[in-house]
Amino acid sequence: MSVEPMARPLFPVVAAALVDGEGRVLLQQRPAGKTLAGLWEFPGGKLEPGESAEEALVRELHEELAITVDLAALEPAGFATEILPDRHLLLLLYVIRRWSGEPVALEADGLVWRMPEAMDALPMPPADGPLVRQLRAYLGERTTSVGPAANGTE
Template identity: 55%
Template sequence: MTALPTVLVVAAALIDADGRVLIAQRPEGKQLAGLWEFPGGKVDAGERPEAALIRELKEELDIDVQESCLAPFVFASHAYETFHLLMPLYLCRRWSGPVIRKEHAALKWVRPNQLSDYPMPPADEPLVAWLRDLL
């Protein structure tokens, strides 16, 4: 069995005052286009996961997040065909600025019990049950 490279990505479950979770639709031209995901992205070499998530949320949603507002929650570990994905999911209930769609095809605030109604990448799917049970 050939070892696959491990890719570390980070994601956030942004939770609004009504208990809804933000999901983002992957744009056309990207791998897994049209599927819904939790915002976040790849951790650069030498970058801490929390710093990467703060950077990604600014790039994707134009919001400012303090590291103290990121609560490690659960992680996904999934083997794709050419790499293995390791993805910590952080909960975040506080940020500065309005959420603005900058990179995704669409954004949607969804009740936790409705997250499974949206098609997601295989690595994101197991996270839905955790969020539904917690929230």
């Protein structure tokens, strides 16, 4: 017997896997006082009305990390879903290998660079688990090509 799912509004969220020249990925720690405080996550956030996923991610990275990313640098890499009590989370992951500026934790309690295979050692939100597996597959299938700067920045 199948059970009809409760109608929940779709809640799209964008996330970035910033990959440096060594293949490490930037994670940020959710700040105290927020839901899932202390967990490590990919930077990103909610879409504002009228924004595309890509525009939202560029805006969020500027607001959260003080970096500038060109829309052309976003590589769609995966997605995850999670049914929450009041909504259906749709988390879209993009790989970014080029950006301007040095990431600074403006809205997080900390930043850490980790190799994808070492991310399992960090506590992360449930929806990020599938993204980590997809990211490993994505990065493993693609050749790493970094532009002029060896650290992933422009």
